[in-house]
Amino acid sequence: MQNIVKSMVEELEAMFSGHFIPYYKVAMGMAAMVALVFSILLSHGVVFEGKIAVIDLDGSHYSTELITQINTSPFIQVTEVVRSPINPIVLVSHDRNLGVLYIPKGLEKSIKKGDKSVRLGYFVDDTNDAQNAKISQNLNEIIPELGAEFSVGRVSALAQGREATEAILSPMQLKSRSLFNPTSAATLSPIIYFVYFFSSITYGLTSLMIIGRLKVTGLWQATLARGPLALMCRVLPYTLFYTTALTLISAIFILFGQLRFDGNYFAYLPSVFMTGLAFGWMAMLLAWKTTNPGEGASKMILLVPPGFILGGSTMAVGFLPTWAFYLSHAFPLVWQYRFYRDFAMRGRSLVDMLATYGAYIIFLTVVAFVLMMVFNQTKNKQQTA
Known part of the structure; x- marks a missing residue:
C-alpha cells in the first residue's frame, strides 16, 4: 500500500x-x-444491410410475407420478429438494431378489404442519424410498392369515397418516428x-x-x-x-x-x-x-x-x-x-x-x-x- x-x-x-x-x-x-x-x-446537426427488428401484431400470412420481402431487400436485414407488444427501445438497446418496424393488428384484413389505409410505424434509433439513412429511404419505397400490388385490380372502383379511394391507391403507408433525438x-x-x-x-x-x-x-x-x-x-x-x-x-x-x-x-x-x-x-x-x-x-x-x-x-x-x-x-x-x-x-x-x-x-x-x-x-x- x-x-x-x-x-x-x-x-x-x-x-x-x-x-x-x-x-x-x-x-x-x-x-x-x-x-x-x-x-x-x-x-444542428449509409448502412447497407442495416439491421432492424419487427413487432408483428398481425401475425398473418400476409405480414409474414411482407417481412420476408423486406428482409430480401438489398439494404435491410430483419434480425428478429416479435409477435407481442414490446417497448421498441428494448430492441435497439446495446446497438442490437438500428430501428424497429411496427406492423399493427388487422393488417391483412384491412389490405384485402380495402376500406382504409394501414399505417405501419418505424421507430428510428437516431442516436446516430447516419445509420438509418438508407433504411428509412428504402422502407419508404418498399412499403407503398408492396401495398400497391393489392390496388391493381381495384383501380376502376374509385367512386367509393375519399378514404376508400386512398386505400385503393395507397393501401399501406409507413410513418417514421425518431425515438431519441427528434429535433436533431x-x-x-x-x-x-x-x-x-x-x-x-x-x-x-x-x-x-x-x-x-x-x-x-x-x-x-x-x-x-x-x-x-x-x-x-x-x-x-x-x-x-x-x-x-x-x-x-x-x-x-x-x-x-x-x-x-x-x-x-x-x-x-x-x-x-x-x-x-x-x-x-x-x-x-x-x-x-x-x-x-x-x-x-x-x-x-x-x-x-x-x-x-x-x-x-x-x-x-x-x-x-x-x-x-x-x-x-x-x-x-x-x-x-x-x-x-x-x-x-x-x-x-x-x-x-x-x-x-x-x-x-x-x-x-x-x-x-x-x-x-x-x-x-x-x-x-x-x-x-
Whole structure:
C-alpha cells in the first residue's frame, strides 16, 4: 500500500510541477473548450444491410410475407420478429438494431378489404442519424410498392369515397418516428461525442508519456521494485480528473437543458472511470519500450482515434462485419460510446446494463493481466541481467 501511495503522490507532484503536462488544467479546459466551440459551430446537426427488428401484431400470412420481402431487400436485414407488444427501445438497446418496424393488428384484413389505409410505424434509433439513412429511404419505397400490388385490380372502383379511394391507391403507408433525438439537436450526439474524444486525446497523451518520463527521470528502477500494482495505480489521479471533467461538462449541459440524460448518471459514472483506467493501462502497454515521453506520445494514433472512428460517433458502423464489430471493442472509446447511448439516450437502467458492465470488467481484467505479465517479464530480465 505504501508503494501505491508513493506512486500516486509522484504522479500528482509531476502534474503540479510545471515541468510536464498540467493535466488537471487540461482535463477541465479541453472539455469546456470543445463543448463551447462545437456548440457554436454545430447548431444542428449509409448502412447497407442495416439491421432492424419487427413487432408483428398481425401475425398473418400476409405480414409474414411482407417481412420476408423486406428482409430480401438489398439494404435491410430483419434480425428478429416479435409477435407481442414490446417497448421498441428494448430492441435497439446495446446497438442490437438500428430501428424497429411496427406492423399493427388487422393488417391483412384491412389490405384485402380495402376500406382504409394501414399505417405501419418505424421507430428510428437516431442516436446516430447516419445509420438509418438508407433504411428509412428504402422502407419508404418498399412499403407503398408492396401495398400497391393489392390496388391493381381495384383501380376502376374509385367512386367509393375519399378514404376508400386512398386505400385503393395507397393501401399501406409507413410513418417514421425518431425515438431519441427528434429535433436533431447536435448537443445530443456530435458535440458530446467530440467532448469525449478530445478529452480522451489529452488524457491519452498524458498517460502515454508516463513510462518514458519514469525512465528519463530515473524512477524506472524504483517503479519495478514497487511492483505492478503500484505502477497501475499511477493512472488513478488522471482518471479521477478525466471523470470529473466529463461529469462537470455533462452536468452543465443537462442543467441548461441542452443535453437529455434519460438514465441514472450515477449508474453510468463507473463506465467513465473504467474507461479512464482502460486508457491509462493500454497507454502503458503501448509505450512500454519507449525511452522518453515524446516517443510515447507518438503512439497516440493507436489508442484513441480508432475508438472514435469505430464507436458509432459520427459515422455509421452497421456495415462492419461481425468479426470487425467485436474487434472494435479492443478500443476503450467504443465501450464508452455504447454506455453513453444506452444510459443517456435510451434511458436503460443499471440492471439492463449489468451484462455490458460485466463484459467491460472482463476486458479491463485482460488488459490488467497483460500489463502485469509484461511488467514481471521486464523485472525478471533486469534481475537476471
